Amino acid sequence: MKLTVNGTAHEVDAPPDMPLLWVLRDLIGLTGTKFGCGMAQCGACTVHLDGTPMRSCITPAAAAADRSVTTIEGLSADGSHPVQRAWAELDVVQCGYCQSGQIMSAVALLAANAKPSDADIDAALSGNLCRCGTYQRIRAAVHRAAELSKA
Known part of the structure; x- marks a missing residue:
């Protein structure tokens, strides 16, 4: 196939x-x-x-x-995608296991909504679980990625 x-x-x-x-x-x-x-x-x-x-x-x-x-x-070979940059800048990752899924969901959200609210982020990423509980940093990184995408 x-x-x-x-x-x-x-x-x-x-x-x-x-x-x-x-x-x-x-x-x-x-x-x-x-x-x-x-x-x-x-x-x-x-x-x-x-x-x-x-x-x-x-x-x-x-x-x-x-x-x-x-x-x-x-997304990018060198981590230059705005979402990847925001994740690194805000040190979102703790254990990191869930983060590729979190990032992929965030990228899709930002493609559909360039300036999401906290509620938009929570709804779009609600199906992505993080055992380490980095949800506040994830939300902050999505907002930061939205800013980086504008630049």
Whole structure:
């Protein structure tokens, strides 16, 4: 099956029902997307499918065929994406395990709403769990990323 991931075409030999998460990690080698719960409850596996955030742990690989998949690695090679810059600037990460999913959800939010309120951020990222409780720093980083995106 042909998948386009981060702008690069990949021909993968995978069963159509194999979760996209495992195709990305095990067959393509992109390990930034994390396995958390395996039931689409935690958000650690969030990637974009044609620009829409989705949970790759429950998305069959076949659903991504002939569509554009973006992972955390596809935002920027050097961490220069405004959301990545804001995350680093505000030292959001504690353990870091959930952060690629948090960032991917934040990127989608800012693509749809350039100046989100706290309530907008909370709603858009409510499905992304952080065991370390960095929610205040995550919210602040989304606001900062919105500022950086304007510049």
